[in-house]
Amino acid sequence: MSLFLMDTHTKKLDLLRSLLLHDNSLTTAELANKWEVSTKTIIRHAQSLDDDCREMSGSSRYRVIISQGKLTLTMSEDSVPSYLMEYLTSFYAQESVKVRIMSALLKKSHASVTELADSLYLTPNTLYKHLYQLESVLTPFDLTFNWQKQSHSLNFSYDEKKMRYFSYLFYWRFYRGLFPIEKGETIESDSSLEEEIAHLFPSGTSLVKQKQFLYLTEVTQWHLEQSDSITLSDTASDILQIIVSIKDYSGILSENQEKELPNTEQLFFNFLVRISIPSLDDDVSKQHIVTALSDQHSLLFQYCQDLHDHLIIHFELSPTTKSTIDFYYYMILFTLHNLELSVPFNNDFLKEISLNFYKNEHLLSDEVLAKINSLFRLVTQRHGYSCENDYTAYLIIWLFLSANQPTRPLIIAIHFSDNPIGDTIIKTRLLQIFNPNQLHFTEQMKTADLIISDCTQLEKSSQAFFYMEYLTDSFYWDRLLTVIQRKLTTYFV
Numbered sequence: 485m486s487l488f489l490m491d492t493h494t495k496k497l498d499l500l501r502s503l504l505l506h507d508n509s510l511t512t513a514e515l516a517n518k519w520e521v522s523t524k525t526i527i528r529h530a531q532s533l534d535d536d537c538r539e540m541s542g543s544s545r546y547r548v549i550i551s552q553g554k555l556t557l558t559m560s561e562d563s564v565p566s567y568l569m570e571y572l573t574s575f576y577a578q579e580s581v582k583v584r585i586m587s588a589l590l591k592k593s594h595a596s597v598t599e600l601a602d603s604l605y606l607t608p609n610t611l612y613k614h615l616y617q618l619e620s621v622l623t624p625f626d627l628t629f630n631w632q633k634q635s636h637s638l639n640f641s642y643d644e645k646k647m648r649y650f651s652y653l654f655y656w657r658f659y660r661g662l663f664p665i666e667k668g669e670t671i672e673s674d675s676s677l678e679e680e681i682a683h684l685f686p687s688g689t690s691l692v693k694q695k696q697f698l699y700l701t702e703v704t705q706w707h708l709e710q711s712d713s714i715t716l717s718d719t720a721s722d723i724l725q726i727i728v729s730i731k732d733y734s735g736i737l738s739e740n741q742e743k744e745l746p747n748t749e750q751l752f753f754n755f756l757v758r759i760s761i762p763s764l765d766d767d768v769s770k771q772h773i774v775t776a777l778s779d780q781h782s783l784l785f786q787y788c789q790d791l792h793d794h795l796i797i798h799f800e801l802s803p804t805t806k807s808t809i810d811f812y813y814y815m816i817l818f819t820l821h822n823l824e825l826s827v828p829f830n831n832d833f834l835k836e837i838s839l840n841f842y843k844n845e846h847l848l849s850d851e852v853l854a855k856i857n858s859l860f861r862l863v864t865q866r867h868g869y870s871c872e873n874d875y876t877a878y879l880i881i882w883l884f885l886s887a888n889q890p891t892r893p894l895i896i897a898i899h900f901s902d903n904p905i906g907d908t909i910i911k912t913r914l915l916q917i918f919n920p921n922q923l924h925f926t927e928q929m930k931t932a933d934l935i936i937s938d939c940t941q942l943e944k945s946s947q948a949f950f951y952m953e954y955l956t957d958s959f960y961w962d963r964l965l966t967v968i969q970r971k972l973t974t975y976f977v
Contacts (some may be wrong), residue, residue: 487582487617487618487620487621487832488577488580488582488583488586488658489573489576489577489580489582489583490576490579490580490581492529492532493576493579493580495529496529496532496533496536496572496576497569497572497573497576498519499515499526499529499530499533499555500533500557500568500569500572501569502515502518503548503555503556503557504557504565504566504569508556508557508558508559508565509554509555509556509557510554510555511553511554511555512526512527512530512550512553512554512555513553515555523553526555527550530548530550530555531548531550533548534547534548534549534550536572536575537568537572540568540571540572540575545559545560545563546558546559546560546563546568547559570660570662571662573658573660574658574659574660574662574663577658577659578663581604581606581614582614582617582618583658584604585600585604585611585614585615585618586618586654588600588603588604589638589640590647590650590651590654591706592640592710594638595637595638596636596637596638597611597612597636597637597638598636600638615629621831621832621833622650624827624828624831624832625642625646625647625649625650625827625831626642626643626646627640627641627642627646627647627650628640628641628642629641644707644712644713644714645714645752645824645825646825646827647707648703648704648707648714648752648756649756649760649825649827650833651703651706652699652700652703652756652760653760653833653834654833655699655703656696656699657833659699660695661691661692661695661696661698661699665699665702665703677698677701677702677736678694678698680736681694681697681698681701681736682694684697684733684735684736685697693761693762693764696760696761697733697757697761700753700756700757700760700761701736701737704737704749704753704756705737708737708745708749713746713748714748714749714752715748716748716751716752716824717823717824719782719783719784719820719823720751720755720820720823720824721748721751722780722782723777723782723784723785723816723820724751724752724754724755724820725751726773726776726777726780727754727755727758727773727777728750728751728754729776730769730772730773730776731754731765731769731772731773732750732754733753733754733757733764734749734750734753734754737749737750737753738750752824755817755820755824758817759817759820759821765813767806767809770809770810770813771809773813774809774812774813774816777812777816778812783867784816784819784820784869785812785816786867787819787863787864787867787869788811788812788815788816788819789812790863790866790867791815791859791860791863791864792808792811792812792815792884794859794862794863795859795881795884795885798855798859799885801885801888802888803884803887803888804887804888806887807883807884807887807888808884810883810884810887811880811881811883811884814880814883815877815880818873818876818877818880819869821873822869822870822872822873823869823870826870826872828872828873829873829875829876838875841875848878848882853878856878856881856882857874857878860874860877860878860881861874864877886973893921893922893923893924894922894923894924894933894934894968894971894972895924895925895926895931895932895933895934896914896923896924896925896926896932896933896934896935896936896968897925897926897927897928897929897931897932897934897935897936898910898911898925898935898936898937899929899935899936899937899939900936900937900938900952900955901937901938901939902938902955903955906938906955909955910936910952910955911925913961914968917965918968918972922972923968933948933971934948934949934950934967934968934971935948935949935950936950936952936964937949937950937951937952938951938952938953938954938955948967948971950963950964950967952964
């Protein structure tokens with residue numbers, strides 16, 4: 485999200501990220517060569533980063549030490565490296581002009597360019613420059629400026645549902661629960677809301693999940709204060725009404741409203757929290773939801789059932805109950821996302837699972853991907869639904885296939901010629917790392933799925949071969965574990 489942050493802040497975050505990826509230590513020469521800048525520039529950024537680390541922690545808990553051409557990130561024993569990265573990102577975001585502009589737009593408290601510019605201590609020309617740059621981020625959410633109308637007016641147009649969705653994603657991306665979001669005057673304090681939210685979840689529930697819920701609650705209350713209203717399609721209303729009858733998360737909104745919460749607000753909030761917070765519903769709730777939806781015989785459920793049945797037939801599956809429940813649950817939410825929000829996942833705030841993910845991680849072969857693509861498009865178009873965000877649909881399908889893939893163990897043959905107990909060492913180490921039921925060791929090279937050896941002079945084999953030159957080299961072990969992991973998680977490759 486370098487568009488939102490100042491250039492100096494982006495460079496310092498890049499420097500910190502590089503240190504974290506290289507065991508907290510790098511030479512200034514390495515970085516200067518990589519970034520094509522002078523070592524003096526690297527040192528200047530490192531010194532500034534060190535100042536920020538000390539200001540952030542109020543002590544020497546985090547430091548960037550510069551000594552003899554080497555940068556070293558030091559931390560106290562109880563420190564978490566990723567926390568430093570997230571905190572500094574949030575810290576820098578609060579100083580960003582574009583973040584402040586975006587917050588003002590989301591509050592919808594300024595009608596004209598001049599009024600907004602004055603509130604941010606900017607000239608109108610400078611504000612226009614920033615607004616033009618922000619358009620690329622806003623467009624996927626259908627948040628637009630109509631520059632053809634009165635030039636002095638913002639003419640900021642939006643769909644209310646997408647506006648709320650974007651508001652949550654924006655604040656979560658930059659503040660990550662570390663800082664409170666901008667909100668209206670009558671909304672309760674964070675601490676009061678946090679206490680109420682904590683009671684909604686079982687003891688021990690992730691604090692991150694609770695913070696996500698807090699942000700979504702505050703964004704919704706904020707818009708309710710402004711008397712903003714939303715509309716839902718009949719399909720979405722019918723489906724969400726059933727989901728809410730099983731588990732309703734909107735009670736916290738009702739408690740903080742002077743008047744009764746509109747039904748559409750209740751439904752949309754329940755939808756928004758479910759597509760934004762992972763694993764919000766437990767397995768029991770998912771099963772009750774899917775069972776209730778199946779009893780209603782809705783067109784959307786019939787679509788999911790048709791796709792489910794096609795997958796079973798084409799891949800010759802005998803699915804478990806849990807995998808079927810998960811498939812219906814996630815496919816229904818995914819389809820509602822396309823229906824009600826129609827926001828492409830390949831934007832600056834949503835992290836889409838791309839085609840390269842499947843290929844690079846060897847999760848699905850080209851042949852299987854082609855079959856999934858054909859089935860998904862055939863069934864989806866036949867039922868009149870959108871094929872948008874298809875790679876995310878493939879992920880739901882991959883989860884379904886993976887949960888029902890054959891349970892035959894990976895057959896491994898080992899021959900390490902440079903050490904008489906090398907075979908035993910490799911076998912023992914692998915059994916310590918992987919589930920023993922997933923691996924089977926054999927002396928028969930021709931029947932093995934994977935051959936591990938330090939010698940290539942083996943009998944001809946069409947099976948995968950892993951050359952392990954040194955038994956004690958971590959490089960070979962890391963590669964071997966990756967190869968085995970990919971083979972265990974690959975379906976029909």
